[in-house]
Amino acid sequence: AQSVTQPDIHITVSEGASLELRCNYSYGATPYLFWYVQSPGQGLQLLLKYFSGDTLVQGIKGFEAEFKRSQSSFNLRKPSVHWSDAAEYFCAVASGGYQKVTFGTGTKLQVIP
Amino acid sequence: DVKVTQSSRYLVKRTGEKVFLECVQDMDHENMFWYRQDPGLGLRLIYFSYDVKMKEKGDIPEGYSVSREKKERFSLILESASTNQTSMYLCASSETGTGFYEQYFGPGTRLTVT
Numbered sequence: 001a002q003s004v005t006q007p008d009i010h011i012t013v014s015e016g017a018s019l020e021l022r023c024n025y026s027y028g029a030t031p032y033l034f035w036y037v038q039s040p041g042q043g044l045q046l047l048l049k050y051f052s053g054d055t056l057v058q059g060i061k062g063f064e065a066e067f068k069r070s071q072s073s074f075n076l077r078k079p080s081v082h083w084s085d086a087a088e089y090f091c092a093v094a095s096g097g098y099q100k101v102t103f104g105t106g107t108k109l110q111v112i113p
Numbered sequence: 114d115v116k117v118t119q120s121s122r123y124l125v126k127r128t129g130e131k132v133f134l135e136c137v138q139d140m141d142h143e144n145m146f147w148y149r150q151d152p153g154l155g156l157r158l159i160y161f162s163y164d165v166k167m168k169e170k171g172d173i174p175e176g177y178s179v180s181r182e183k184k185e186r187f188s189l190i191l192e193s194a195s196t197n198q199t200s201m202y203l204c205a206s207s208e209t210g211t212g213f214y215e216q217y218f219g220p221g222t223r224l225t226v227t
Contacts, residue, residue: 009153032213043117043203043218044156051213090155094213099144099163100171101216105155 002027002093004104012110013081021076021107023091032094033074034101035065039087047089050074061085086111116140117219119204125225132191134222136204143209145187146216147171147179150201162187163209194226 003026013019025031032051036044048059055067065076074091091104120135138145144163148156148171158171160179168179176198180188187206191198201223205216 034215036218041220043220044205044216045218046215049215099207099209099213099216100158100161101213102158103148103156105153 002031002102004091004093004102006089006091006104006107008107009105010108010110012112015083015111015113016080019076019078019081019085019109021089021091021109023074023076023104024072025074025091025093026072027093031074033065033067034092034094035059035063035074035076036090036092036103037061037087038090038106044090047076081109081111083111083113085109117204117206117217119202119219119222121222122220123223123225125227126191126194127227128195130191130194130226132194132224132226134189134191134202134204134224136187136189136206136219137185138187138204138206138217139185140206140208140217141184142206142217143184144207144216145181146205146207147177147187147189148203148205149173150203150221156203159189194224196226198224199226200224 005024034049035047050067088106088108117138146161147159162168162181178190204219207216208214
């Protein structure tokens, strides 16, 4: 069965600093990977996805993620964080059949001035 | 824009009550999902449906049932609510086909069972 690990529960960064959120997955075949963001009191919004091809994928709001098969990782990055990026971020992997997706436990990002 | 709406943002129910959570999507998606979200546990799949009247159990179906009578509507039912079902409930929908498609989420229903 597939699984997703987000080792950091909380991360605090200063506004303008760079950000990297870690995600490791476990899945036998080529994975379909996603990053979602959840602002306080809201549902989840897709930031970016990886299905195949270029291992560096660009998403919305200036985010990018790099797929590294050798490390089973799909880390999310942003070069300069804005206060509005404070939210919870979820990494997810899609399994076979019926469009099922397994989510990680989330990383809560706090941005300080 | 895809829109997924949920009938209530906040709901307070008593132990033993029957609870209905409604979800409607407007993009003619085949797949619909119900998750619960708890701190430190992320999102866990309760049930999903890949067609009208079709349903499959997710990872934590105990204590829940679902209904999908129309393509756009997917209901989650708590037959007899218990305090351990206090949680945030998220509905999502997606297309189907070759490959995987992103899930579109509703705003969530925060259910409190007292």
